[in-house]
Amino acid sequence: MKILVCISKSPDTTSKISFTDNSTKFDENGVQYIVNPYDEWYALVRALEIKEANGGNVTIISVGAAGDEAVIRKALAIGADDAVRIDTDPTDAYYTAMQIAEYAKSNGFDLVLTGKETINYNGSQVGGMIAEALDQPFVSVATKLDVNGTTLTLEREINGGIEVVEVNTPAVVSCAKGMAEQRIPNMRGIMAARTKPLQVVAPVAVDQMTTYVNYTMPNAKSACKMIDPSNMDQLVEFLHNEAKVI
Amino acid sequence: MSVLVYINSKNGLHKSAFEAVTYGKKLGDVTVITTGALSADQLATLGNYGAAKVLVDRSVEGEDDQQLTRVIASAAEVCSANTLIFSHDLVAKAVAPRLSVRLKAGLISGAIGVPSTDGTVPVNVFSGKAFGHVKVNASRTIISLLPNSIQPEENGSACSVEDFNGNAGSAGVKVLSTKKPEGEIPLPEAELVVSAGRGLKGPENWGIVEDLAAALGAATACSRPVADIGWRPHHEHVGQTGVAIRPNLYIAAGISGAIQHLAGVNGSKVIVVINTDSEAPFFKAADYGVVGDAFEVLPRLTEAVKKFRASGH
Ligand SMILES: Cc1cc2nc3c(=O)[nH]c(=O)nc-3n(C[C@H](O)[C@H](O)[C@H](O)COP(=O)(O)OP(=O)(O)OC[C@H]3O[C@@H](n4cnc5c(N)ncnc54)[C@H](O)[C@@H]3O)c2cc1C
Numbered sequence: 001m002k003i004l005v006c007i008s009k010s011p012d013t014t015s016k017i018s019f020t021d022n023s024t025k026f027d028e029n030g031v032q033y034i035v036n037p038y039d040e041w042y043a044l045v046r047a048l049e050i051k052e053a054n055g056g057n058v059t060i061i062s063v064g065a066a067g068d069e070a071v072i073r074k075a076l077a078i079g080a081d082d083a084v085r086i087d088t089d090p091t092d093a094y095y096t097a098m099q100i101a102e103y104a105k106s107n108g109f110d111l112v113l114t115g116k117e118t119i120n121y122n123g124s125q126v127g128g129m130i131a132e133a134l135d136q137p138f139v140s141v142a143t144k145l146d147v148n149g150t151t152l153t154l155e156r157e158i159n160g161g162i163e164v165v166e167v168n169t170p171a172v173v174s175c176a177k178g179m180a181e182q183r184i185p186n187m188r189g190i191m192a193a194r195t196k197p198l199q200v201v202a203p204v205a206v207d208q209m210t211t212y213v214n215y216t217m218p219n220a221k222s223a224c225k226m227i228d229p230s231n232m233d234q235l236v237e238f239l240h241n242e243a244k245v246i
Numbered sequence: 247m248s249v250l251v252y253i254n255s256k257n258g259l260h261k262s263a264f265e266a267v268t269y270g271k272k273l274g275d276v277t278v279i280t281t282g283a284l285s286a287d288q289l290a291t292l293g294n295y296g297a298a299k300v301l302v303d304r305s306v307e308g309e310d311d312q313q314l315t316r317v318i319a320s321a322a323e324v325c326s327a328n329t330l331i332f333s334h335d336l337v338a339k340a341v342a343p344r345l346s347v348r349l350k351a352g353l354i355s356g357a358i359g360v361p362s363t364d365g366t367v368p369v370n371v372f373s374g375k376a377f378g379h380v381k382v383n384a385s386r387t388i389i390s391l392l393p394n395s396i397q398p399e400e401n402g403s404a405c406s407v408e409d410f411n412g413n414a415g416s417a418g419v420k421v422l423s424t425k426k427p428e429g430e431i432p433l434p435e436a437e438l439v440v441s442a443g444r445g446l447k448g449p450e451n452w453g454i455v456e457d458l459a460a461a462l463g464a465a466t467a468c469s470r471p472v473a474d475i476g477w478r479p480h481h482e483h484v485g486q487t488g489v490a491i492r493p494n495l496y497i498a499a500g501i502s503g504a505i506q507h508l509a510g511v512n513g514s515k516v517i518v519v520i521n522t523d524s525e526a527p528f529f530k531a532a533d534y535g536v537v538g539d540a541f542e543v544l545p546r547l548t549e550a551v552k553k554f555r556a557s558g559h
Contacts, residue, residue, distance in 0.1 A: 013459040013487075013505065013506045013509075014506075017372045018375050037487055058513055063383075085337060089328070094353070097343075109355065119372070119487065120371065122370060122490070123355045125342075126348075127343070128339070128343025128344045129346060129347050136418070137312060137418030138344065138418075140311070141340075141417060145272050157481065158424070159256075159336050159337065160432045161255065161426035162426075163315075163425075164422040164424070165420060165421050165422060166420045167420065175475060177487070178480055207384070209346070209351070209353065210352045210380050211382055212379070212380055213382045214378075215377065215378050216377045216379070220375075220534070221533065222527050223303060224532040227534055227536050229537065229538030230546070231289070232543065232546040232547040233553070235534060237552065238534060240554065244535075245437075245438070246462065246551075
């Protein structure tokens, strides 16, 4: 089975978020980048497990500038066979998805995996866009994925429950918690990652459909009102009369 | 302007549907597209929130992303809609991106408000740590609205309901079975949420959390370690790597308030924190704080809420 795993970089979850250039740009100063947790913990690790059980090949793809290769090497250290970097800034989800779809189209994969969302832009857009561009079924927010020949059996979250579904390859799946457990790369993996093939591909011309014009920060909370732990009637009274939420 | 609003009516009509129609009405003339078995009388109530007409394709029973994409795209053609609205739920997460490609439309997902005068739409970014203001560069726009971001507005009218054939085609995904937790309020839509963390010490102690949730009519949630060790189901895990929620009231007991937890809940209107440690970081993000033992404070709060509810509230 040929599997393509889409990897995005995202700021470490403890990063302090701030903006520069008149609040139009994310301030990368001092920010540590990691592989987006959903891509790494679930999509990539499950792809490796499938390969270990059934044979095949796992390719990582990421849309980004040369500076992102450190993040790609991290993902290779966890165990993928090779990687592709589309050499351009991932300006929006549509632009990014069309670059990946173009590569997938000309290289033929049985399965394309993404994380359920990135933790910086939280769009949940790229997987569905790739699926439409490839005219393939899309199983979103999957929490379990088993392969039997050309049939995939999955569990996915639906509104207010879980659905067990079946789909034939080729297909696109976005991966969420439950699918696999995080793997910490070992020394051998890190060493091997240095020499694994990382192909750089030129981007295709695609329109950018959306623009982040600027960013704002939430209003700072006013001081927290402390309530005597023995007086919960007072808390209820505040929630009703002052906060008006009950 | 012609606006098409997709409503998921599979499990009846929910507040998130009313929010989406209200949102659409603020942008133009609303046609609703839906599928499934809901009666015309039930669907006509969407007029109350501003829909002029409801189109229903009864050939589609499930939530197959390719079938819904075809049906919604046909409806968009029929009513020449240049704006499409979804509620940002699990169906929207699968279908809206497909439509963005099919209709060459700019997609703004997880909107938390209406477009401002410069045409940008506010969304959460960095898992709720900041807001982005997004503009669409295409002639068509798709917006998916985060639940609890606007209030439904009613006008007392009903609307017409028409059967519609959207050429759904065949489903790409075959549903084998579904599992549903019974009688629960879906977490992303809940207005009141009671949440607890490792401070509760074990799954056997969750009774006091559920009692408070029942007294309030709230949904329950938890911190990540609690879901990881299996004390609570995964769908209750809120935060940066779980569900992001924005209820009116979020009560957190025995949760320290780590940055990754806050990311998923700081859109809440009012936050109450109950923690034995007066230095817990969560108090900095709270509106009301109680320094105390959750095992004593939660039952006491439940009694106070019951008394309040019994007095007619
Ligand atoms: C990449 C990454 C992603 C993450 N994503 C998430 C996420 O999405 N969501 C999330 O929640 N976490 C997430 N985390 C974990 C996060 O950093 C914290 O470890 C976690 O939120 C802590 O959970 P907790 O508050 O339940 O437990 P603890 O930090 O152990 O806190 C327990 C709290 O309970 C209090 N307490 C103890 N006994 C009592 C009592 N009897 N009554 C009242 N209070 C009591 C203690 O004072 C303490 O403040 C993530 C971490 C990483 C690295």
